[in-house]
Amino acid sequence: MNVNEAVNIEDLRQLAARWVPRGIFDFVEGGVEDEIGLANNQQVFRRCRLVPRYLVDTSHHTQTTTLFGRQFSAPFGIAPMGLCGLFRPGADIFLASAARGAGIPYVMSNMSSASIEEGVTAGGDCTFFQLYAAKDPSITLTNLKRVADLGVQTLMYAVDTPVVAKRERLLRSGFEMGKRPTLPYLLEALRHPGWIYEYFRSGGMPKLKNWLLPEETARTSMLEILQRFSKEFAYRSQTWKDLELVRRHWPGNLLVKGILHPGDAMRSVEMGADGIVVSNHGGRQLDLAPSPLEMLPLVRASVSPGIPVMLDSGIRRGSDIVCAISLGASFVFVGRAALYGAIAGKQRGAARAIDILRNEIDQQMGQLGCASIEDLGPHLFMDRVLQFVADSR
Template sequence: MNLQSAINLEDLRRMARRKLPRIAFDFIDGGADDELCLARNREAFERYRLLPRYLRDVSGREQGVSLFGTRYASPIGISPTGLAGLFRPDADLMLAAAAREANVPFLLSSAANAALEDAMPVAPGHVWFQMYCTSDEAINADLVARARKAQVRVLVVSVDVPVNSNRERNRRNGFSRPFRMTLPVVLEALGHPAWVLRYLRTGGIPMMRNWKPYASAGASAGEVADLYGTLTPAPMVNWEHLRRIRASWSGPLVIKGLMHPEDARAAVRLGADGLVLSNHGGRQLDAAPSPLDMLPAVRAAVGTDIPILLDSGVRRGSDAVIARCLGATSVIFGRPTLFGVAAGGQAGAARALQLMRNEIDMVLAQVGCRRFEDLDANFLWTPSTGSSKGGKVERPHAQPAGVRS
């Protein structure tokens, strides 16, 4: 398959769909309930227009951003995604290598198949570690200690999964824990022989290696997955859990999944160094707002100095530009790089990052801005107002009931 024939991220999605059995493709592609949140994440970007400025010298463009003391080449990164090894063996390590080559962050999920100790040597300056708080405080403390020992620079704590969501595509396909290759799954998968051969050659369902140390000796991949399922989600997790992590972690701490401005403000008061504004890619609360819609209120709540990475629904370079104009520092995305790695391994993930980088560069030139970090609301126009005053868009940003920021 010629990855260079992919001219946008949707092309990589179509390539992955041909490579993967339905049960695997839908695991990546699907959301919760009616998947309205998936559509809402895209519709949020579609409501905005970029207002170009011409007769400006844009011959030398720069899209780098600084995050937690590191300069990255582009304002993009790879979101944490679990079970990537199901789509291609060693997918997590391929994603890490692609991030290293593109000089962007890769947020390794604690639900990944690669252990953080194995991913860090692949891309030591680019791997951030994402963890969930579990019901076992000793394991929480050990995950932080392992990240510190592996010399992870940025620790990301996800807080938006208090309970498992209703992912109906997975249920219809028979994707359950423990994962079983039932007859209907096998029959459908036979239409994707390369995936089946890799699955069988590597021993079936891949091991969740970050959790293997907490299982009994000799535990199978299924038994480790079952252990993970008993530890997470952990509905008892609260602000005190974050306080303990902040006390034990001296590096940059990023909280992922907060959407309410008051929660964002509380996280910063607690000591968070950054936020990932996310609705878990529409995979948790189907009635949740788009992170893009919440971005102005969250930015106002935490001030200008706290990095905000916007996640969920980012599919175009123009999306990164719009997010920056509304107050984001950078953006991250997960599905496109998973589709890329499923379609073509590390080269496929690299193609996804390259496509986004190329689009951002083109849009910067089109809007008349040489530096990504110079983007602001002056470059936005919305049909709801149709005018600007002093170059600034007069767009009222509605806040949810009860929000004061």
């Protein structure tokens, strides 16, 4: 099976799993500790029940969605993901190019393998940027200026990594950035000669190019970058003052990503955030955290209707996106689902993942009697229908 024959995201996942060594794929797939949150992110979508309405003309239908005055062709974009170049060299660029071709946003992580300059070249004005604040505020401000000077309009400020999480699947697999891999890991990797060839042909372990300082060059080693990254990333003293600093120096749209508590959403907006991304980091930080879908209605109700409230984590089907939009999400971001495609088939695979999700959304909307994204809403859920029946008696 190749990516063109994939009928759903799971097919792309299986193709991706065959391409990379198990330890590398554990980095893609894994959560934290017992992976309760990772499983729950998908399970909550499986519990959704939508009630269709028939005899509705949906022959003229559209998924067009407006975000910050910009129209996108679908209600979802590609979430920020780090180190994608480790899984397939050039994966960040494949994702950016596929998103641009589809007319949806691509969010480049500042932990990406490619640089934001390369991301903007590939993704054009569909490119957003996701920022982790550094302990040293001068690094944060340098990043903000670098991104703004490229014309990027929307910044995601991620706040959900105050500590480095205990990702036990990675600890068992023997893979850790900057350390010599274990013998079992190396032996298993030999079963993936295509990945090994591309890995060494591209120069080995990809660099975190967005963590290069202005005075540094391509000759700066990955070890040097990792040493700085480990010193500056995931710091417990991060506070609302860091958000205030970002807001003061960022001229464009500002999204705060990683919010689960309605109180944090309210305060983010009070401090100038233009939107909220409800997320539990794909189940990769706090294992007992609720899923974003569970918290979405509470966060949505806590801020003004004019503030976009978005969601990521656990998306594997177009129906998942439809459920999130119906529960109040203004927009949705998909991570692993798109990455599977890029790993399995480069840009063509990433585009296939986007097409699969978009086609599934179209089918879901047709079944539900919805001709546009605006037609989706909580009235489609079974509990609302039961209330309708009770009120009608």
